Amino acid sequence: MVLPIVDEYKPKCYLCNNAFDTIEELREHQKASHKEFVEHHESQRREPAPGDVTVF
Numbered sequence: 001m002v003l004p005i006v007d008e009y010k011p012k013c014y015l016c017n018n019a020f021d022t023i024e025e026l027r028e029h030q031k032a033s034h035k036e037f038v039e040h041h042e043s044q045r046r047e048p049a050p051g052d053v054t055v056f
Contacts, residue, residue, distance in 0.1 A: 010019040011026040015034050020026040030038050048054065 007019050010021060011023050012019045013026060013029060013034075015030070015037065018029065020029060
């Protein structure tokens with residue numbers, strides 16, 4: 001999908017490609033329309049994989 005140059009700066013939902021005027025509108029849209037997707041990814045634990053080395 002190609003956006004016109006006037007809409008290039010607007011935040012866009014990566015799931016349904018709708019453009020919004022502000023990032024807050026995008027967050028509200030994702031929490032309302034894509035609730036399952038957002039909750040699934042927020043609840044995932046992120047930790048180093050076995051064998052990863054941490055350098056201090």
